[in-house]
Amino acid sequence: MSSLSTLGLLAGAALPVQAEEPVHYVALGDSFSAGTGTRAKVDDCYRSPHGYPALLADAHGLQLDYQACSSADTEDVHRDQLDALSPATDYVTMTIGGNDLGYAGVITQCALPGWLSNCEGRINDALELLHSQMPQRYDVLFAEIGVRAPAADVVIGTYPHLFSGRNCNLATFFTAAEMRALNGATDQLADVIADRTQAAGFRYVDARPAFQGHAVCDSPEWVNGLSWPIQESYHPNRDGNIGYADIFWPGTSGSTTTRTTTDTGTASTDQTSASRAQQVRAQADAVLAMDLTGSANLRQARSAGVPTGELVRLVAQLRSGDVATVEKALAGLAALNERHAIRAGR
Structure with missing residues (x-):
């Protein structure tokens, strides 16, 4: 197989000329590389046909070995995915590191009401690990990739x-300050990834510019907010994976194989109402699962100055069969959280 410099991939800005043999492409990484968020789970690792690796392979005629796996961290990639690499490997892509830092746990913690959450502490713990351990973890992983796939464009x-600074989901309680802190942690992680990637002699691509204006609650949204099944939450949706494909290989979205299709049919009023009712019910159930009125959580609320009588009343209303009542209760809980954040100076 000819080298990727011949194919033109190393430039990263232009599509390669047609090769006589298919490019051997290995997609490594975590849930962001496995297509989690596209609502098309294939196996225990997810590996969606709408994930950016599949889009790249389809658009450019690559021979894909799809190794990326939801929940993978750097150790998992090293142990479970690198056997797919060889001197014949031409192209490798990867996102990795979020799970080393406890991505899901940090998001879950920060989504709680402020009087129950240790969002700042969880972010700080992740950042301490980022700066103390992640550079070495990246160096070890990248060195092994280089040894196993010496001719590859990595x-x-x-x-x-x-x-984006706006929380439009009534089942989560992110404050503006917490969202800024989470984005700031993403920036620090990106700096470490860029530094160690370039030190390894690999190519680095940054998802942040392309996703600007497409965060949770933006329009169009490329990242899911709280979703069901819960695994789909806070991951790029199908449009986001098209965006990722363009980030890794500019021009990919120009292929008809990567364009999303829109159902132009109009849902009936009954279908729309049922969907809304189901969404509201799911959000209410998610908040009820937080056990806000359990004895220990009520003590925390009381010590934080939250009016527990109002809290108990609103939580009770979440069990109502009336959609409007449940929506009003969810909004009331969000307002309680905002008042607490103001008092706490967050």
């Missing part, structure tokens, strides 16, 4: 900002 991607 491209490492960063993660996008998840938040």
